[in-house]
């Protein structure tokens with residue numbers, strides 16, 4: 001994610017996100033999600049929009065334990081709670097039924113309703129495959145959270161101007177490791193997503209005349225429905241609505257589409273003149289710096305969003321406020337935020353989408369790299385308005401202001417460290433994003449450009465479609481740079497248990 005936090009003390013534009021561990025990536029080992037989705041409509045603005053779905057999940061038990069149960073993550077109730085933060089309401093899982101081999105499966109929500117435990121009718125032994133069918137009914141609010149709908153112009157509620165964005169919305173299996181499923185709580189200020197790469201085959205019915213795009217390839221059928229296919233991706237996101245169009249360009253074999261609203265000239269202009277060139281340019285730069293982009297295409301979409309932007313594999317979502325004419329931001333500020341969010345989220349295609357990590361417990365691993373990516377972008381694009389040295393210093397200062405905490409902690413540890421002056425979510429953001437990026441900045445200086453670049457290229461190429469850890473990264477740092485050169489730096493930024501002996 002890219003987060004925008006402004007406070008009297010700290011007025012900084014930052015960016016957020018995250019991915020997991022080991023395991024094969026052959027098709028037979030990957031979980032297969034086959035879903036049929038039907039997107040509803042709303043009678044009037046403010047109503048909840050319903051998305052009905054049925055999903056067949058075929059999974060292989062890659063652990064050493066017999067799976068008597070599986071956990072499904074369903075973020076719909078947490079999303080509703082986030083959107084309606086001030087309303088009294090208890091929200092429950094969108095899952096309405098689960099079956100296995102024709103038998104009903106008993107399931108229950110845990111305290112965090114995004115965690116649903118299903119007791120399998122037939123346990124699945126190590127190395128064996130199981131299949132469940134999950135029915136669900138999402139309630140999508142008007143607003144600006146990960147699952148939301150909005151209108152092209154604020155104040156308008158014309159049905160033809162609706163834009164529906166569904167971030168991770170299909171119930172999915174989290175990573176199973178160390179004898180259990182990843183169950184870390186949903187929180188609004190960052191991500192708790194932690195999944196393995198999987199294959200998605202999604203048929204989606206949309207109201208008449210809607211356009212849609214999603215993670216992976218898309219095919220529009222004669223009846224107006226869509227078929228999306230995505231292989232080896234960590235999650236699946238969709239944008240749909242009326243009167244959507246796109247500008248397209250090919251870069252290094254990747255088809256980049258930037259979507260806009262036909263009924264909003266400012267958004268259309270920004271898509272063509274700012275976002276398409278910056279998207280294409282960032283892919284070129286990151287291909288060269290980190291290694292080749294892992295997917296065949298990239299959809300960049302704009303919609304209402306509470307933060308700057310949000311990443312998903314081969315799919316990037318940017319806050320449309322940056323493209324609209326707004327009284328509280330100058331043209332220059334809007335463009336600055338737009339590009340910064342965009343190139344940060346595109347950076348996540350390398351770090352989170354392709355090289356995965358546990359986003360709740362080790363968020364720095366993707367956020368610091370995405371923050372660094374934006375600096376690399378400005379540097380290589382020759383944008384002299386960004387003083388790289390000053391950026392490095394400002395990252396360090398933000399990290400210090402947030403208490404110089406170790407960058408490799410979990411969200412709950414930052415939350416615990418919160419005070420009135422500096423709430424936990426601020427500590428999280430300034431430590432994970434700014435502190436993490438400050439470490440990479442200092443490491444780059446200490447190692448020198450060529451060695452640093454070789455390090456990040458090896459990190460990327462050796463962990464593609466896997467889930468990586470801080471410990472693995474620091475092992476590689478020590479291997480490439482030598483312990484002596486980086487020892488002080490590692491002690492400054494990392495917990496003892498992650499530093500190689």
Ligand SMILES: [Zn+2]
Nearest residue numbers: 001015016017
């Ligand atoms: Zn991010």
